[in-house]
Amino acid sequence: MIVHDILHNAANSFETAGIPSARLDAEVLLAFCLKCERLEFFKNTDMTISKRQLAQFRALINRRLRWEPVAYLTGRKDFWTMTLEVNKDVLIPRPDTEIIVEEALDVCSKTNSAEIKKILDVGTGSGAIAIALAREIALARIVATDISAAALTLAKKNVRALKLENVIDFRRGDLFEPVEGIFDVIACNPPYMSENEYKKLPAGVKDYEPAVALLSGKNGTEFCEKLIYQAPGYLKKNGWLLLEIGAKQEKTVRRLMEESGFYDSMKMRRDYSGLPRVMKARRK
Ligand SMILES: C[S@@+](CC[C@H](N)C(=O)[O-])C[C@H]1O[C@@H](n2cnc3c(N)ncnc32)[C@H](O)[C@@H]1O
CATH class of the missing domain: 1.10.8 (Helicase, Ruva Protein; domain 3)
Incomplete structure (x- = not known):
């Protein structure tokens, strides 16, 4: 034929x-x-x-x-400069999340290039952010966490395929529970859907992608709020928190950061459709 x-x-x-x-x-x-x-x-x-x-x-x-997503059908998805294996245990990495990678590279380039950069990726999923940074930053030492054991199994597979086993240390657990040490950068693309938003998601997302990667309490900010309050315990002075947010969450996230009293130099980075996407804040 x-x-x-x-x-x-x-x-x-x-x-x-x-x-x-x-x-x-x-x-x-x-x-x-x-x-x-x-x-x-x-x-x-x-x-x-x-x-x-x-x-x-x-x-x-x-x-x-x-409505099964094409990436689950082919088992792969391009992100940054690599092709990652994906399956139903992980969120399909979105192009907008590359903005976190860009911002992390930006803050790392402003510090001494001969220094080791300690980076933490909370909720790594397929490993997208951690792997992109490991490929770009020669002296990176990265810890990547997830609450999902199945997601970590796949992230480790992606890391092996790209020969980065020595750069990324995977830990399983809730938020910072499996983490020790102090980092230059904490990057996180958290679950940030409210219950209402989750209910209205298109079938191609809701019926296939893991709820744990998308849904965060009644208002969508439960994970975010915990992260904002706990991250300072793991950030160097003048270290950066880079947090992906939902398009309607800029005000709430900024308020939470201000109320916590831990951060300055807060800056919102918009995505290529002009929507608020990554909140960047420096540990005081
Ligand atoms: C939006 S996905 C992001 C995945 C990947 N970083 C990306 O950008 O494609 C959120 C990830 O956070 C993980 N997660 C959800 N709740 C968590 C928690 N309490 N502690 C650690 N990880 C969590 C999920 O399993 C999921 O892999």
Whole structure:
């Protein structure tokens, strides 16, 4: 069978089902089954597909039609400069989270480059933030935590695949419970959905991604509040807390930081759609 026809039909059924980026999803899934780059479909218009590949592609189309995210179907997701393995035990890393990586690199570049940088990633999930920083900062020593044992199993697998075992130390536990020592930077993309927001999430997120990675109490700020109050115990003087927040949480997070009395130089970094995304604050 000719690949172009199959692609066209798959994109049409995604479109009819209301799946955004229908054509792209069809291309990504087909490229996954054919073990090629999407570009091949345009370079080679006579490309064909075997029966086995077609059966695999059809099975993936059916799962996508039930809104399963493409990253879980292919088992991988690009983040920063690497491709990470992902599965249903971890949040799929979002492009917006790369802003935390940028901010961490920025604060680390402003200190002595010959010094070891001690970095803590709380709630590491797939390991996205910790691994990106380990690849960028030559003298980084990183501790990455998560409450989910299954998430840590996958994060360790990602670290082994990228040969960074000696740089990242994984610990399992609630917030700072498994952590010792003092850090230059604490980075965290916490769960930050309120109960109401969680209920209204699209099926592709709510039915597949782990609730523990998304939901944080009635108002969405439970985790954040604990983190803001506990982080100073693990931050050097003039060390930085970098915290990803929900688009409507800027005021609350700023107030919590001010009320705690532990921070100065608070600054909000917006994402590329102009929404508040990462709150940066310095330990007094
Ligand atoms: C929004 S996800 C972020 C994952 C990853 N850092 C990223 O940016 O893609 C939040 C992560 O925090 C973890 N988590 C939730 N509650 C936690 C807690 N009390 N202590 C430590 N980790 C927690 C979840 O398991 C999840 O992996």
